[in-house]
Amino acid sequence: MALTDREIIGRDDANDVDAIIEIAKANANPDEIVHMVEDNADAIFTWNYDKGERLRLDRLYEKAKTSQWNATTDLDWSIEVDPYQALNLQAELQIGDPSLQEDPTSPLYKWGDKEWEEFGLQSSKWRLSQFMHGEQGALLCTAKIVETVPWIDAKYYAATQVVDEARHVEVFARYLDEKLGGGYPINPHLGLLLDDIINDSEWDMTYLGMQIMVEGLALAAFGFMHDFTEEPLLKKLLRYVMSDEARHVAFGVLSLQEVYQDMTLAEIRHRQEFTFEAALRMRDRFLQQEVWEYMGVDTREMCKRLLDAPEESKVFQRMLFSKIVPNCRKLGLLDAGEGWLREKFTEIGVIEFEHMPDTGAEFTDYDLSEEDFEAKQADMNAAAASTAVGDE
Ligand SMILES: [Fe+2]
Numbered sequence: 382m383a384l385t386d387r388e389i390i391g392r393d394d395a396n397d398v399d400a401i402i403e404i405a406k407a408n409a410n411p412d413e414i415v416h417m418v419e420d421n422a423d424a425i426f427t428w429n430y431d432k433g434e435r436l437r438l439d440r441l442y443e444k445a446k447t448s449q450w451n452a453t454t455d456l457d458w459s460i461e462v463d464p465y466q467a468l469n470l471q472a473e474l475q476i477g478d479p480s481l482q483e484d485p486t487s488p489l490y491k492w493g494d495k496e497w498e499e500f501g502l503q504s505s506k507w508r509l510s511q512f513m514h515g516e517q518g519a520l521l522c523t524a525k526i527v528e529t530v531p532w533i534d535a536k537y538y539a540a541t542q543v544v545d546e547a548r549h550v551e552v553f554a555r556y557l558d559e560k561l562g563g564g565y566p567i568n569p570h571l572g573l574l575l576d577d578i579i580n581d582s583e584w585d586m587t588y589l590g591m592q593i594m595v596e597g598l599a600l601a602a603f604g605f606m607h608d609f610t611e612e613p614l615l616k617k618l619l620r621y622v623m624s625d626e627a628r629h630v631a632f633g634v635l636s637l638q639e640v641y642q643d644m645t646l647a648e649i650r651h652r653q654e655f656t657f658e659a660a661l662r663m664r665d666r667f668l669q670q671e672v673w674e675y676m677g678v679d680t681r682e683m684c685k686r687l688l689d690a691p692e693e694s695k696v697f698q699r700m701l702f703s704k705i706v707p708n709c710r711k712l713g714l715l716d717a718g719e720g721w722l723r724e725k726f727t728e729i730g731v732i733e734f735e736h737m738p739d740t741g742a743e744f745t746d747y748d749l750s751e752e753d754f755e756a757k758q759a760d761m762n763a764a765a766a767s768t769a770v771g772d773e
Pocket residue numbers: 516519545546549626
């Protein structure tokens with residue numbers, strides 16, 4: 382009944398670099414315009430219209446209705462952007478392991494300013510593109526949740542999220558097109574994950590894959606990018622998107638808490654396996670194979686070096702999990718079934734975030750009216766960083 386690693390992630394060793402590259406090659410489709418995925422779920426009507434039966438979801442819905450913003454008029458699209466400076470990520474954020482610059486056998490050792498500048502641009506384009514594709518995944522997933530969730534409060538809330546996600550796709554697409562000169566196709570690892578989420582027949586799996594995993598990672602990543610960028614348009618855009626995303630992750634946590642209470646161990650195990658698969662696909666995508674290819678660097682060599690790098694040098698990669706792990710803990714997924722997921726998260730080096738604040742509670746910190754946002758965000762990032770390096 383319990384699945385092997387090979388059945389869950391398509392390989393026996395999570396760090397098998399050849400398999401990771403092979404999966405990406407086999408699933409890359411750069412010329413594709415339309416992508417079809419079978420959606421196996423039933424659409425569900427409810428005749429119980431009692432609004433507020435699930436009070437916390439009702440509150441989120443009310444909050445969402447008064448927190449809408451307009452991507453066309455609330456952002457100043459006339460701002461001129463230097464694409465090379467837009468994201469302004471430091472080298473360790475871009476490559477995960479700063480020692481790759483200093484090691485004479487590293488493919489990056491001979492890079493001069495010109496290569497680093499080009500890499501900075503390509504990496505920014507690639508990164509924002511993947512978030513844009515993920516936002517479209519969220520758009521489709523929440524439209525699906527409107528259909529499949531049996532509770533009226535959740536249908537109401539999910540409907541507001543559909544509008545939020547449309548706006549997010551809109552702003553990232555416009556920013557990439559007008560300010561960075563275009564983007565990248567979807568990364569195959571991310572694509573596989575989104576397909577799996579849409580494909581699943583059980584409504585709570587859409588929540589787990591999208592609201593907890595994909596959006597949890599996005600919320601952490603937007604927080605770091607918001608901190609680093611000094612480009613005013615991107616900074617404001619990220620600030621606005623984050624105020625929505627925090628509600629979305631909270632929606633996932635609050636809904637799943639109720640469902641998981643009544644599940645059997647076998648059902649929970651299936652969710653744990655899916656969580657592990659999602660975590661690994663997201664980690665694999667951050668190897669940014671397409672960018673190494675563009676830069677003419679040996680992709681296999683780079684992926685291998687990034688995977689083999691010591692855990693302490695992968696601080697920023699791991700920090701992307703700083704929202705996911707505490708939310709999984711709150712849902713009881715870490716320790717159910719003799720702690721299977723705890724072991725897996727330990728293997729991939731992200732378990733230390735389990736005691737960070739979960740998003741079911743902290744979403745109000747992201748509110749657009751929150752005056753202390755910058756300070757709170759800086760604190761959150763600092764806490765995640767110090768947890769990642771283990772000097773708490
Ligand atoms: Fe979004």
